[in-house]
Amino acid sequence: MxxxxxxxxxxxxxxxxxxxxxxxxxxxxxxxxxxxxxxxxxxxxxxxxxxxxxxxxxNKRDLYQAVLDGVLADWLDPTDALVPEADPREALTHYVRRKMALSRERPDASRVFANELLHGAPVVGQALRGHLRTMVAAKAAVIDGWIAAGRLPAIDSTHLFFSLWAMTQTYADFDVQIRAVLDRDTLTPEDHARAEAHVLGMVLKGCGLAG
Incomplete structure (x- = not known):
C-alpha cells in the first residue's frame, strides 16, 4: 500500500x-x-x-524586492482589460475599479511602492524602465487605436495612465490627508464608494465616454 x-x-x-x-x-x-x-x-x-x-x-533586500515585484504585478494585471476589441467605456471602468480596489484593500502595498519611487527607485528602477515602459507603450497603442477608429476623442494616451495612477493611488498614499479633510479616523465604505464614483466619472468624462 x-x-x-x-x-x-x-x-x-x-x-x-x-x-x-x-x-x-x-x-x-x-x-x-x-x-x-x-x-x-x-x-x-x-x-x-x-x-x-x-x-x-x-535577506531583507530580497524580501523587499519580492514585495515590490508583487505590487507591480498586481497593478499591471488590470490592464489586461485594455485590448483592441474591448469596449473603451467598459475596459476603462474595469481598470479604474480594480485600481481603486487595490488602493482600498492593500494601501500599504501602494505606500511601499510610492516610498521606493520617492527615493529614486533604486530597487525597482529597472522594472520601471523595462516591463512597465513596455506595458504602457502597448496599452497606449490600444487607446490610440480606439482614437483612430473614432471610439474615443483625441487624448494623450500615455499621460492618461499617469493621471489614472495619480487619481487611484492617492487614496492609499495620501490617506492621512484625505481623512483629515473629511474629519475621519478611518475612511468608511461610503467614502470609498463616493471616491470610486468620482474618479470613474472624471475618467469617463475626460475620455468623452460620459452618459
Whole structure:
C-alpha cells in the first residue's frame, strides 16, 4: 500500500507562509521604510519565526524586492482589460475599479511602492524602465487605436495612465490627508464608494465616454 505524498501539503504550507510574510513585510516597509525595517519585526507581524523569513526570502533586500515585484504585478494585471476589441467605456471602468480596489484593500502595498519611487527607485528602477515602459507603450497603442477608429476623442494616451495612477493611488498614499479633510479616523465604505464614483466619472468624462 503506497503512502500518500506529503508534497501537496508542504506546498500549501509554503504558499501560506510566503503570503503571510509578504503581507507583513508590506505593513512594516510601509510604516518604517526599507532602512528602518527589520526582519525580526516582520517576523513578529507575520507570526512566524525569523528563521522562516530567511528560509523563504534570503535577506531583507530580497524580501523587499519580492514585495515590490508583487505590487507591480498586481497593478499591471488590470490592464489586461485594455485590448483592441474591448469596449473603451467598459475596459476603462474595469481598470479604474480594480485600481481603486487595490488602493482600498492593500494601501500599504501602494505606500511601499510610492516610498521606493520617492527615493529614486533604486530597487525597482529597472522594472520601471523595462516591463512597465513596455506595458504602457502597448496599452497606449490600444487607446490610440480606439482614437483612430473614432471610439474615443483625441487624448494623450500615455499621460492618461499617469493621471489614472495619480487619481487611484492617492487614496492609499495620501490617506492621512484625505481623512483629515473629511474629519475621519478611518475612511468608511461610503467614502470609498463616493471616491470610486468620482474618479470613474472624471475618467469617463475626460475620455468623452460620459452618459
Amino acid at each position: 503506497s503512502t500518500p505524498s506529503r508534497e501537496p501539503r508542504k506546498g500549501q504550507i509554503r504558499q501560506a507562509n510566503e503570503a503571510a510574510i509578504l503581507r507583513a513585510a508590506e505593513q512594516v516597509f510601509a510604516r518604517t521604510g526599507f532602512q528602518g525595517a527589520t526582519m525580526a519585526e516582520i517576523a513578529e507581524v507575520a507570526g512566524l519565526p525569523k528563521a522562516n523569513l530567511h528560509y523563504y526570502f534570503g
